Amino acid sequence: MKKNVFNYFSIENGDDKEFEITSKDISIIRDIEKEQEKNEKLPSEMDYEGIKDHYEKIVVCAAANYLYKHEIEFNKVYAIKDLLKELKVIPGYKDFARYLFRILESNGYVEINNDNIKINESAKELELNAAVEEAKNKYPDFALQIEFIKNCVLEYDSVFKGEKEGNSVLYPDGKYDTILNIGANTPDITRKPIYINAFPKVIKHLITKKEKNKKIKILELGGGTGIITWPLLEELRGMNVEYYFTDIGKSFLVMAREKAENMHYDNVIFKQYNIEKTYAEQGFEKEAFDFIISMDVLQVSYNLEAAVNNLSGLLKKNGIFACVQSFHTENINYLSYGYAPGWWNYESDPLRKGKNIMLPSDEWIKLLSRLEYKNINIIYDSLNNKYDKFGFIFANRPDRVEFFEPVNKGIEGKIVNGSNAENNKEEISKEILNIVGTTIGEEIAEDSSLLEYGFDSLSLLIVSSKLKEKYHINVSVKRLYDIDTVKDLVAYIKQCISENETTENTQTQAEGSENNVTQLLDIIENL
Template identity: 20%
Template sequence: MTSGGVVEELARRAAAAGEAAVAGADLASLGDLADLLDQAALLAIAYTLRRHGLFEAPGAVHDLREIRDAMKVAPRHVRIVRRWLDALEREGMIERDGEGWYRNLRRVEAAEVEGARGRLDLVARGFAHGPGLTRFFQQAVSYLPELLRDEISLQALLFADGDLDVADDVYRRNLASRYTNSAAAAVMREFAERRDATVRVLEIGAGVGGTTAEVLPELVGLDVDYLFTDVTRFFLVAAKERFASWPWVRYGLFDLNRGAVEQGCAPGSVDLVLAANVLHNARHAGRVLRGIRELLSPDGRLVFIETCRDHYQLMTSMQFLMSPPAGDAEADFADFRAGTDRIFPTRQEWLDELAAAGFRDLLCVPGPDHPLSRIGQHVFSAER
């Protein structure tokens, strides 16, 4: 089969697996649920500002420093507040002048926030979308002041009492994740089936193993050596228990922002790299992609899942996981996102970065016209 034919077959199998995983679901209405989540997040942001005494007096104006100080924002979370203000301005809920003074914040009371959350709960009940997902976003909204002050961590909400059930709803059981995880698993199986030697798999940033849990069954019966990695041992302990029945899975630490060689991975030593919802953490996307390419064997393949559009709901939840460390609060991206407060590259930006890094035979599902593109989750794959 020609190179182009292989890519077409990979894309076909990936799309078919994704569609099968969400068969019968109302994907169009899922976009409406995402919009409700965003609306609830915007109201909660505005209410959080007001409950700290900001913009209460008629004609009151504040700059970022005053807003930050009033809410006692931890230095590493200041960029989240900047993103909040940008979102409010974009949606016409606040005004900013040329000198950086904010005024006329839309008045939002607790009753309006609760009403939005009630509508969200009502709509969410109609979806097989991971029942804990919406509840998690709701809980995060309730703790916004404490999250901003670093008095509570988002991890404490996501992994309460060491329970991974909510995290599974966030990373595995919701509709978008069901599509992307199944599509990624199909690409990996198709790749492994074509190899006549042991397939050396490296999963980077595996976290709670939401994608791993869908991938491993697809690799049963194939000659695979699977290395499950994350930047912290926290997830490795849970993964060893969760995947104990898969004897060909190994576990180790790996930091995508460090050189692979210094972490014991030789160039050309991996056939298949999987990265699910982690590459946006690359301080320099192009540099990390080039490093992964060097790690791959000839004709090796990279498969990754990424969120490719911003959601206001993420600004009130998951983005607290993406703030710089407390000891380096000013740390920023070193690529095209530097100085922008952006986190997620777009679909096209990822495709451009892959091409610039020297990858070929690029594929991306679902396509831009698919209903799930409104959510912004995509599976990418490319060959060295």
């Protein structure tokens, strides 16, 4: 791919300076942050004295619990690669397993020297159930969260072996109900709501620096479930803004499009975007956006510095890079979100390998400075200047920018309307194509490859859930990964339904009964 580096040393007109972040802007942003903190009246770790220590105890016990499931010899020296082989850990979860080893090492239960590991007999003292019950009893407000974490831990063995998809633990049946319920019923002591709820006001302030009649283009990376999307769109309703909602997962795009239509946001464009690739590879034009925004997205990159560098060419001159960002995450979060796709990518990043998935605020300043971003500002806890684990990042685009020439046009996904066809053999293909298409928001051909359409484990989990609901068939995500094309998937479902009908007819004749649904489902689920 051709690329060019340009250096802008002069400004031809005043427009280019309209979005330049000034000390006055930072003062206003800090005032917005302070006011939001006063309004939120959030609890903090100080209100739940000792909770962090209890969480750390659960983390250590969780790591030990994983090893208890195997006949690991204490005080024996293993080569780490041999231990991973004995534990049958698949490649995608080796970093997760190594993380658990490091947790035990940092607490004195394991000795790691170079590539060897020895598990001390003192690890036998660690009891996960006891640690969980103790924490739930002392902090009942967090019981739902603690129990969820325990359930995640208990699935390590099956997930690490590849017998079960990690996403199916986080999102049962491809739904977010469990996590959303925990979030709604657990106190938030992270201070995140302050910055999430202040962000729309901050962006609106920065937009008003531009002339009123000029269209503002905003690109959101990793929109996901729309935590910052919907409050921001509502704050900007009626303004001349074109909003690009992007995510690597097409299922998120489909859900976001439906919500935008229901909320009557007609200024939103939905496109897939992978931060590991250049914008040109994905059909985006250079210097297209006034703002690039995100919330806790960039840390999933294999190389954070390269990802941020690639983004600079998407911004117009003096365009704004703005993030709602964590600067540290606690070990307790690894126990569950370690299942999430992309979580362990940071172990390939020279800046973060063996450290924390999140980059500290001072390291963010160094990174952006190396890339020559301008007017770099990290803002957190303006009231007390104490809590530095979460906050804002603001910077103007560098003058020196690496541009890439487009190689293809981006294709906006379409939502396929549902079909009311009956489940007869002539309509099965249409129904399955509809299920697959509505999951990713595109019309899809029967001879298409599932993976070529951008299916990830979450998308396939949703497809599996829809197939179960429609045809009463349990198809594991692992099985879907083994199916290459939509045509093969259709053939498989037809086979299941055909066997279903054959079994039903046989039992009806033999028993003279039509009430055999439970038996049929048992047969189908065991296919």
